[in-house]
Amino acid sequence: MLLYSHVALLISLDTAEGPEADDVSHHLGLAQTQVRRIETVSLSPEGTRKTQVSRIWQLDSPKDATCAAHDRLVALLDKIEPHTQQVRALDPKHRPWLDLLFHVTPQHSSGITGEFGLFMMSRDVVSRVAALDLSISHETIWYDHPDWGLPWYRRLLRRLPGSAIHP
16 A cells, blocks of 8 residues: 655755755746755764754656656656756756655555565656756655554564563
């Protein structure tokens, strides 16, 4: 079962705040779907927590999750290609890429054994992406099946020898 997905052009922004997203939109001649704000926490060598904020400019495919991933990618390329020169002229610090992300649950409640995700691109699509000089990221992230009743830590504990926890 598909929980979430996106097929999008993503562009890294420099600053956590500021007009940079508008500058990228103006340069490309495309309005972003959203600007994602991402906070990551790291531990410094001194042992203190440090929060780092980054932002991602995102342009989603015009087709939604009801369409095949390949069709969503083609629709996104159709939208981006008239702006090829602008995409290629972006400052390298922005590192634009195409991102295909899928959050799914296994098809069977017994687990994901034997299940896999497959995404194939036609030669034409590969050529179109290469002409834009973009990288591609593809992720399929598996989440627990909704029929799994036990929390993950209880499932882990019941696998331990001598555990008192039974299914």
